[in-house]
Amino acid sequence: MFRSIACFVASVGVVSVSVLASLANAQISPNLPNPIAAANPLTATLSIFRSNMEDKIMNSAEAMPEAKYSYRPTKEVRSFAEILIHVGDTSYILCSNAKGEATPGMGAAKGSKAEIKAYLKGAFGYCDGVFSGFPDAQLNDKANFFGTKTNKMFILTQVGNHDALHYGNLVTYMRINGLEPSGGWF
Numbered sequence: 014m015f016r017s018i019a020c021f022v023a024s025v026g027v028v029s030v031s032v033l034a035s036l037a038n039a040q041i042s043p044n045l046p047n048p049i050a051a052a053n054p055l056t057a058t059l060s061i062f063r064s065n066m067e068d069k070i071m072n073s074a075e076a077m078p079e080a081k082y083s084y085r086p087t088k089e090v091r092s093f094a095e096i097l098i099h100v101g102d103t104s105y106i107l108c109s110n111a112k113g114e115a116t117p118g119m120g121a122a123k124g125s126k127a128e129i130k131a132y133l134k135g136a137f138g139y140c141d142g143v144f145s146g147f148p149d150a151q152l153n154d155k156a157n158f159f160g161t162k163t164n165k166m167f168i169l170t171q172v173g174n175h176d177a178l179h180y181g182n183l184v185t186y187m188r189i190n191g192l193e194p195s196g197g198w199f
Contacts, residue, residue: 053149059169060144066176067137070100072195073183074133079126081190093186098123100179101136104172108140110156111147111168140172 048057074097077084082094091099102119109116118135122128152166184194 053147055149055152055166056144056147056169059166059173060141063140063144063173063176066173066180067140069180069195070097070176070183071130071133071137073180073187074126074130076192076195077126077183077187077190081186082126082129084186084190086186086189091182093183094123094126094129096179096182096186097129097133100176101129101133103175104136104140107168107172107175108136108143110158111165111172112143144169 046061048054048061051057077093082097083092085092085095101123105116105118117139118132121132121135123132147165147169152169153164156163156165156168158168158171187194
């Protein structure tokens with residue numbers, strides 16, 4: 014009798030573990046990018062995060078009606094449009110710093126929704142080029158972060174970090190205005 018109960022409990026335990034493992038694996042998207050096989054896996058990892066944030070920011074820029082681009086919850090903070098322009102400016106600044114060249118694109122027109130979206134698209138495209146051509150072997154090369162000596166990995170990390178910070182602002186502005194922010198795989 015004891016042996017039958019032990020076999021039953023063990024069987025239930027094995028089945029439970031199998032079911033729980035299957036459920037846990039189901040939570041991870043099979044479309045999640047995997048940088049392990051990339052030629053430069055460290056830079057690819059940074060770029061995946063950055064790219065995800067940029068997609069969310071572009072979706073937010075599209076979803077917000079142009080009439081709400083001037084929205085700001087209080088007079089002390091940037092408007093929705095000003096945040097988007099700031100994100101574009103900072104992307105150009107950081108990516109050109111990592112690439113070691115003068116900052117492009119800063120003089121582009123940025124008044125209307127279409128101009129702001131085009132500016133963001135240009136800034137994000139510029140960063141795409143920097144990240145796609147950046148070798149892991151140069152991540153520890155010296156860089157200057159607004160007067161502070163650092164390395165290029167720090168600069169490239171800040172691109173995605175900065176985008177994520179301001180995506181949080183955009184989400185708040187959208188929710189206050191009754192809009193649903195974009196999702197994504199993380």
